Amino acid sequence: MTGTRRTVAVLFLLPAFVLLGALVVYPIGYSLVRSFYDQSGDGFAGLDNYQALFTDDGIRTALKNNIVWVVFAPTVATALGLVFAVLTERVRWGTAFKLVVFMPMAISMLAAGIIFRLVYDQDPDKGIANAVWVGVHDTFAESSAFPKAHPGRDSPLEAAGGGAFVTKEPVRAGRPVVLPLVGVAPDLLPDGAEPAAAAQPEDGRVTGTTWQDFTRGKGVGTLGGVDAGELGYPGMRIEAVRDGAVVAATEAAGDGTFTLPAAADGALLRLPADNFEEPYNGLDWLGPALVTPAVIGSYVWMWAGFAMVLIAAGLAGIPRELLEAARVDGASEWQVFRRVTVPLLAPVLAVVAVTLMINVLKIFDLVFIIAPGSSQDDANVLALELYRKGFAEDQPGVASAISVFLLLLVIPVMWFNVRRLRREVRR
Numbered sequence: 001m002t003g004t005r006r007t008v009a010v011l012f013l014l015p016a017f018v019l020l021g022a023l024v025v026y027p028i029g030y031s032l033v034r035s036f037y038d039q040s041g042d043g044f045a046g047l048d049n050y051q052a053l054f055t056d057d058g059i060r061t062a063l064k065n066n067i068v069w070v071v072f073a074p075t076v077a078t079a080l081g082l083v084f085a086v087l088t089e090r091v092r093w094g095t096a097f098k099l100v101v102f103m104p105m106a107i108s109m110l111a112a113g114i115i116f117r118l119v120y121d122q123d124p125d126k127g128i129a130n131a132v133w134v135g136v137h138d139t140f141a142e143s144s145a146f147p148k149a150h151p152g153r154d155s156p157l158e159a160a161g162g163g164a165f166v167t168k169e170p171v172r173a174g175r176p177v178v179l180p181l182v183g184v185a186p187d188l189l190p191d192g193a194e195p196a197a198a199a200q201p202e203d204g205r206v207t208g209t210t211w212q213d214f215t216r217g218k219g220v221g222t223l224g225g226v227d228a229g230e231l232g233y234p235g236m237r238i239e240a241v242r243d244g245a246v247v248a249a250t251e252a253a254g255d256g257t258f259t260l261p262a263a264a265d266g267a268l269l270r271l272p273a274d275n276f277e278e279p280y281n282g283l284d285w286l287g288p289a290l291v292t293p294a295v296i297g298s299y300v301w302m303w304a305g306f307a308m309v310l311i312a313a314g315l316a317g318i319p320r321e322l323l324e325a326a327r328v329d330g331a332s333e334w335q336v337f338r339r340v341t342v343p344l345l346a347p348v349l350a351v352v353a354v355t356l357m358i359n360v361l362k363i364f365d366l367v368f369i370i371a372p373g374s375s376q377d378d379a380n381v382l383a384l385e386l387y388r389k390g391f392a393e394d395q396p397g398v399a400s401a402i403s404v405f406l407l408l409l410v411i412p413v414m415w416f417n418v419r420r421l422r423r424e425v426r427r
Helices: 003-034 048-055 057-088 094-106 109-119 128-140 291-316 320-328 333-344 346-361 365-370 382-392 396-426
Strands: 157-161 164-167 177-181 206-212 237-242 245-251 257-260 268-271
Touching: 003 396, 048 057, 048 396, 057 094, 057 291, 057 333, 057 346, 057 382, 057 396, 094 291, 109 128, 109 291, 109 365, 157 177, 177 268, 206 237, 206 268, 237 257, 245 257, 291 346, 291 365, 320 333, 333 346, 346 396, 365 382, 382 396
Parallel strands: 177 206
Antiparallel strands: 157 164, 164 268, 206 257, 237 245, 237 268
């Protein structure tokens, strides 16, 4: 290359070199130097800031969570992308499905974080995750209809411990028992609730009524007495207990009336705690135990489409003759997938997995937005801890050390990717 051509080449590359130096080289160099100085930036701290990486509880939690992210997020996203790419080849509406799965990539991390903050809301009426979870739970385990019911003033019932209530005196056959309760709004009673009725005495049996002893708009009516307009507690379980053992049990009818056999004579009547359990509200998705898996789930929702598109492109380049030859040789579809498709897609799967690994090492937005303040420490990652140390806690030296450490984590993964790409080019 002549001197003139070399000069022209340098002039063309100069803007790129200036931008690269200003936006990449200088920040990296400054962070490296700053990581050896104290909080003020005037005193040399040596390796103290790097020592904090392994002694500070917040940074250690962030490092542990980053390991979880690197292991699970790329693996799950790549696996889902592979499954989606293979299956969409076999359906007529595969293009539409790919469009829907890839669409989250068009959403910013900020918007996705806000969306999933609502998805994981604890209230089943707001958060779709708990709405589905509670719906499935209540399908197999019916919740109590009287979660806030309790005895009122001058009630014949008293607390028995554990949320149950028991009569103060033993009951007798032929003498109707009243078990008045309050605390449940009439419009929240079960659909089978009917106007309460006073129980009639029966020889040799214990009869009674359990009902909502409150009349809306008319005060409390007759305290301890069944009034018009008051509703029974249908399905309320009543147990007859003698010497700590249940000798008889029944459930109240729609009007609150119930009947127990002669074995209940002289026993105490107990309303077990199962009658008053609070309704199931689902999982605490954003609590300390589940916040990291929940945030990883939102990340997978965004990036599974990216993995699917790249894998589908690789899948389109596989010679169909190889797949057909395997089928002709008697291989099942699972064997074709496992022994032919996946090995041929290995280079593409490696690209996707490595790209996602680099991406999750720098994850910040989703954790910062989705994890509430009460559990953000448990969901902490290195990028978020870098932000907190640098801006919230005013420790720029430690923040710089974290940034250098993150760079050291990313470099081996990038080096592996570059080497793999060079091998592909040589082929």
